[in-house]
Amino acid sequence: DVVLTQSPLSLSVTPGQPASISCKSSESLLHTDGKTYLHWYLQRPGQPPQLLMYELSSRFSGVSDRFSGSGSGTDFTLQISRVEAEDVGVYYCMQGLHLKTFGQGTKVEIK
Amino acid sequence: EVHLVESGGDLVQPGGSLKLSCVASGFSFSTYWMTWVRQAPGKGLEWVANINPDGRQTDYVNSVRGRFTVSRDNAKNSVYLQMNSLRVEDTALYYCVRDVLFGRFDSWGQGTLVTVSS
DSSP states (O other), X not given: OOXXXXXXXXXXXXXXXXXXXXXXXSSOOBOTTSOBOEEEEEEOTTSXXXXXXXXXXXXXXXXXXXXXXXXXXXXXXXXXXXOOGGGOEEEEEEEOSSSOEEOOOEXXXXX | OOEXXXXXXXXXXXXXXXXXXXXXXXXXXXXXXXXXXXXXXTSOEEEEEEEOTTXXXXXXXXXXXXXXXXXXXXXXXEEEEEEOSOOGXXXXXXXXXXXSSTTOEEEEOOOEEEEEOO
């Protein structure tokens, strides 16, 4: 089974400062079609998760351009250029190439 | 607008059974993969099962394989999760999710709560 390991597991950020979350996969998530099936989700308190980024670096509809995704193969990063109060919640990476697996989640809070 | 509404969650004893339902609206249901994701209280997300558009292909996480069955009725725009031999560790909020492609979960329901306890 594919394992996704996120770090850090929690993050406290000053508004306006950048933040970065790492996600490492036990197997490559690069498909033969050239796409990398690694996605990012945000779960705000009391809400269902919502899609942020898909296929490594594509922003979902309505997602702020403060969010960006990068990486390749087995190492991935979600970056927030300037954290805002509305970014509070738990961020999950998820792979969709080998069945489906979520990372453990990274809790982001505002200082 | 896409809507996914789950139902069927309940309190059930260990070893019991439960069937969850999810009714979809606002999109062409029969052309999408559908997925169930669960979240135990205070814990992270866990993918449970998925089903392809015509219902002929299903996949399961190891921990539920052989106990849970996912199915769909495209005429009713519905997807189901039959859960048998329930365990305490199956206690969770179960989300119905639309899968665009390879885990791109673009629409989520609000979830239905399953509690397994004696």
